[in-house]
Amino acid sequence: MRTVTVGGILLDEATTTSVRAVADVVGWLDGPPVRSGLQAKAQQDGAWDGSGSRTERPLEVIGFIEEATAAAADAALRELTALRPQAVYEVVVDNPDVGVLSCLARLVGKVTSEWSGDRAFEYAIPLAAPDSLLYGPATYGSASLASATPGAGRIWPRVWPTDWGIPEGVTPGAVSVPNAGTAAYWPRLRIDGPVLNPVVTLMETGAWVRINGAILAGQWVDMDMANRRVLLQGQVSIRHWPVTFSGNWLAVPVGSGSITWTADTADPAALLHVFGHERAVS
Secondary structure, three states: OOEEEEOOEEOOEEOOOEEEEEEEEEOOOOOOOEEOOOEEOOOOOOEEOOOOEEOOEEEEEEEEEEEOOHHHHHHHHHHHHOOOOOOOEEEEEEEOOOEEEEEEEEEOOOOEEEEOOOOEEEEEEEEEEOOOOEEOOEEEEEEEOEEEOOOOOOOOOOOOOOOOOOOOEEEOEEEEEEEOOOOOEOOEEEEEOOEEOOEEEEOOOOOEEEEOOEEOOOOEEEEEOOOOEEEEOOOEEOOOOOEEEEOOOOOEOOEEEEEEEEOOOOOOOOEEEEEEEOOEEO
């Protein structure tokens, strides 16, 4: 049975004292609206071409609640009307046939209700997701950096295989990031110090982001790739260090991606954390 949750409120449930059922999540199965980018030609047929973009995803959760008592029904509705436009809520749809998808949405209108007696009512919750993509379950991976030392070179008497060695420096760590969906998405990263001048690269596209500075022991940097936001200790912007990049800030393509990182120094405590999703769909 499909279950829908809004802001932690379970809206599909059947117990001896309560029946909750979502009839529809309008907009969940549709593609998000599009801004065409086309400009009408003055006094001519047609329009000037232009690249389009997606808008926010409008949603409306429509359902039914029946409780054992009028007081319980009133409390259930008050829980829904307590949703606030200033907050961001996670909307989760768990469909056993297709899996779990979620998004973050805001309330964009009042919660309405229509009562049947004093213990049951239908409701509608108008929402909008600023990020129009829907995401599968979260994934996580981490990678450290190691100091690379030269090999022994040619050993006499000759043995096989021969180890010619590698240059001194830092060997990169790598994290595999899945995406079994239909749209590219941006992961969130965190780098724990101590590390000097770290560079994070998505191997499939060649996109990279470099922090030109030292992240000291006990410090970390949060990297919100979707919003191009880099924060020391998750609070202070360090774009002035500066932060340089090439490409699209490591958007994970459909299929999967491999995120690697390297730096000018290596320390066992230095870690790259990658927070992704099993899939992203439009």
